Amino acid sequence: MTTTICDDKETLGRTAAAAGAAKVRAALSERGEANIIVATGASQFEMLAALVDEPDIDWSRVTGFHLDEYVGLPITHPASFRAYLWTRFVSKLPLPMRAFHFLDAEGDPGAECARVGEILGRHPVDVAFIGIGENAHIAFNDPPADFETAEPYLVVELDEACRRQQLGEGWFPDLDSVPKQAVSMSVRQILASRAIVCTVPDERKAAAVAAASHGPITPDCPASILRDHGDCGLFLDRAAASLL
Numbered sequence: 399m400t401t402t403i404c405d406d407k408e409t410l411g412r413t414a415a416a417a418g419a420a421k422v423r424a425a426l427s428e429r430g431e432a433n434i435i436v437a438t439g440a441s442q443f444e445m446l447a448a449l450v451d452e453p454d455i456d457w458s459r460v461t462g463f464h465l466d467e468y469v470g471l472p473i474t475h476p477a478s479f480r481a482y483l484w485t486r487f488v489s490k491l492p493l494p495m496r497a498f499h500f501l502d503a504e505g506d507p508g509a510e511c512a513r514v515g516e517i518l519g520r521h522p523v524d525v526a527f528i529g530i531g532e533n534a535h536i537a538f539n540d541p542p543a544d545f546e547t548a549e550p551y552l553v554v555e556l557d558e559a560c561r562r563q564q565l566g567e568g569w570f571p572d573l574d575s576v577p578k579q580a581v582s583m584s585v586r587q588i589l590a591s592r593a594i595v596c597t598v599p600d601e602r603k604a605a606a607v608a609a610a611s612h613g614p615i616t617p618d619c620p621a622s623i624l625r626d627h628g629d630c631g632l633f634l635d636r637a638a639a640s641l642l
Contacts, residue, residue: 399630401611403639407599411444414633418445418525418595419452425524425592426459431496435526435583435591436487437465437537438479440567442529443486445597445633449527450490457493461521463514465528466538467501469553469579477569503581507553511581515550518587526591530598530621533559534606538582543620550587554580566602585623594630596621601637608641 402417404410418434425432436446467479474481480500488498499514528536535541540557561576570576588594598607610621611632624630634642 399611399625399627399632401632401634401639401642403634403636403642405636407444407635410597410599410633410635411446412448414445414527414595414597414631415448415452417631417633418527418593419449419455421525421593421595422455422460426456430459432460432524433463433521434460435463435465435523435528435588436483437528438482439529441597441599441603442527444599445527445595446487450487450492457491457495459496461496462488462498463518463521463523463583464499464501465526466580466582467503468577469503469507469581471577472504473502477564501551501581507579507581511549511551511553518550523591524593526588526594528588528594528596530596530603530606530610531560532563532602532606533557534610534619534621535560536585536588536596536621536624538580539585539620541620542617543585543623545585545617545623547584548586549584552582552584554582556580585620589623589627591627592629594624594627596624596630596632598632598638599635601640603638604641607632607634607638611642 404413422432538554540560564576565573609619615622
């Protein structure tokens with residue numbers, strides 16, 4: 399895992415987006431198509447804004463996949479990650495994507511895991527754009543994370559630290575309103591990506607970043623497993639890097 403520290407969130411977003419865009423262009427050049435995973439949350443605002451402005455990407459040859467989504471949350475809810483990805487990424491691209499496979503967990507979440515997982519199995523991922531949670535989760539794989547399952551998507555229970563992060567970021571009016579379950583891409587599926595671009599701003603993530611970077615590789619710190627990946631770039635602002 400390589401680490402890049404930027405002076406502020408805007409520079410962080412541009413730097414991470416440029417690194418990921420280079421990987422997308424390389425895949426398009428080598429194979430004529432590219433497949434990506436896209437994360438959500440406040441940590442991805444600047445990166446996604448910069449990614450849609452990256453030049454010389456033929457998005458009509460790019461297929462996208464949704465990293466995670468709350469169980470039972472309608473797309474009209476302010477915290478819907480489907481709505482987030484449409485509003486902040488998919489609808490802003492200069493060309494329509496070949497496809498973007500959203501997760502719809504309003505109905506049967508297990509069936510949705512199987513549906514999107516089957517599609518993902520036919521699209522080896524070139525770049526996973528992800529973040530790290532305050533509890534060191536990747537996607538919604540809270541500690542202790544499952545490092546073993548090969549299923550592409552899982553229905554997971556959200557721990558209180560994760561749910562409090564979502565509340566603190568302003569997505570919900572109170573803790574009781576935060577769903578207790580989500581559909582999440584599995585750890586092994588994330589690690590199957592050819593490249594990972596992990597964008598992490600803010601001092602509230604500093605302890606998780608330090609543990610993931612220098613602590614033991616353990617399910618109790620899910621993001622620590624990123625150190626086992628052969629092409630993972632960790633992009634931080636100075637606040638997130640303050641405990642390194």
